[in-house]
Amino acid sequence: MDVRLSSEQQALRDSVAQVVGRLGPGTVRDLDDTERCAKLDAAVAASGWRELRVPLEGRAPLASGVESAVVAEELGRGLADTPFLGPTLAAELRRLAGAPPSDATETVAFAGTLAAAATMASGTPPGTVAPDARGATTALVLVPDGPRHVLASVPLGPSHPGTDLTRPGAVVEPGPAVPVEGPDLRPLTDDDLSTWTALGLSLACADLVGVMRGAVDLAVGYACDRRQFDRPIGSFQAVQHLLADAYVGMEGSRSVALHAAWSVDALRPDDALVAAAVAKAYCARAARTVCETAIQVHGGIGNTWECLAHVFLRRALLSTAVLGGVGASLDRVVAHHGIGGRRGLR
């Protein structure tokens, strides 16, 4: 038992942080800088970080869920406006289904609430969307095949910002789903989908941890600079205690998120999924509070478009929604422990 990042994982973290520090958005206005955004995208594409779940040999991925989570956390911290979650989850579906890696940028289609991957028996259900779709022209969907699922590809319309200003989504265009072909295809089992969901939740949690780190740093910096009553507002206990709670919530989140990421490849799929659900419930609750704190500490400025605080909150809201937020995650915990009660949680 040693849950510290290995030196290779630390080096990966540092290189992601370096790229995001150099090319990520430093202000809200930077989000409109298409040249910077294209450079960031090119750097991330060249890094191979989106291919960490592509099989190396046989079925095993190039890297474990921990490496993907390390990348996701740093991208979240720096509000990186480049796709990662979508392409990584698409690559994972292809890996599990024995499909060849995609040549183009690809993401995954979800039902409108983002709580589950889109399942398509015939035609596109209304409201099917693909989050984190910048640069992607297609998305994967699940097609029922007896008790299992196979993969198909659906065309995407142009991406446009939703709640999250850093990761635009796209609407799935009407039209037939094209089956994904390949020589070694196998239908996705329930276990495969549990593994995939566990990875998706783990990456969303890692992103939330990164977002919390970024939001706390932003708010602490502001609290040291901003003066009222002739003192930095960060000297007031009322402000200090808000920020301390935010930091502590982030630290607890990091502990559960790391475990969830490790569990993806180390535990049985059902156990990995419940570990991820525990993490998601904890991280999602903490992230909303932490981002709200960042806005509160910024006062009036925090409620203006120019302040980055809302960009962190918006990113947290998307990561929270992906594969289910607090309620859906607690439902999984309840089901796992058999404490369903009269009406479950609803």
Add this chain to the structure above:
Amino acid sequence: MDFGDAPEEAEFRLRLRAWLDVHNPGLPASSTDDEYWSGQAAWHQSLYDGGFFGVTWPTSIGGQGLPSVYDVIVDDELAAAGAPPRPSLGYLVEGILEHADDDVRARFLPGIVNGRDRWCQGFSEPDAGSDLASLRTRADRDGDEYVITGHKVWTSYSDDAEWCLVLARTDHEVARHKGISAFALPMGQPGVERRPLPMINGITKEFGEVLFDGARVPVANMIGRPGEGWPLAMTIVSHEREPHELGFAGRYAKQVSDLVARVSADPEEYGAEQVRDLAWAIVESEMLQLHVRRRLSDRLDGIVHGPEGSVDKLLMTWTEQAVGHAALSIGGARATGGDDTLVKVYLYSRAQSVMGGTSQIQRNLVASRILRLPAS
């Protein structure tokens, strides 16, 4: 990164599991039942003699020198077996190890570790709670002894302890936190009066107050140098804030598994709100167990006495109080006349945001020492 057991860790775990099959004393919880305390010393000694207590401490004081993460395994298995948690005294050991000279370490630490000597910690006073440095208990030199006069309160285990690590003022001329020294004081002597202090859930054995009126302690029992009482106290409280020094992650895991067993045995009895409260308790308790793994992994290359204990204390408090709320939610309706154990669990949980330094003090420490916010 690996949350799983290495082969030698797995072997240790199986050995402990087998030992617990035979030696689990099945005591009631310390937080709700005075009966626990009558069996606590025997449990500590039995766990030690079995080779499962203090395993990460140095062999020179009776430990086994195993890596820090072995305490996680002990907590896991005690909780899984429904056994009592590890006795909570790691903070005393860490404080004495850090500050005492070889003689004091050799005389006192083995007895603390093996459970033959029971200790309490005389820190807080009626007028010195969060503001501990304002303490007024005095130690006046008289030949080869110090004479202790003062009043300590909220002292855990004071009724049963043979020894008290007492903080007392030895120098009235210097800045207040520089005039404090620490002593190992024998409790069984004239001049020591102990009074139980019932807690809000009715238990009387945990909390106490102690009046020192001319109690005597040999000069050789000073822990650290004269005036080193404050840094020693800070080392101790920083570890007292750590769930892994207390074994509390295991305590909560056991409480949660008891609640889960109760609800899953009869799920139709419970409504959505009760289930939700329990789900949060599960999530919080899991978080704390994983957080402890992280902290103890960070110590695989040696202990650093830093401010992170304040983070851990707040996480531990949020966990205990979430478990307390679940216990109230699930057991509250049955409290009238019947078994009120779960209400006691809830009431006891209120102390966690006070003991070992209030949550407000912890937030001050996180703000100043970790976030580096400007002084208030």
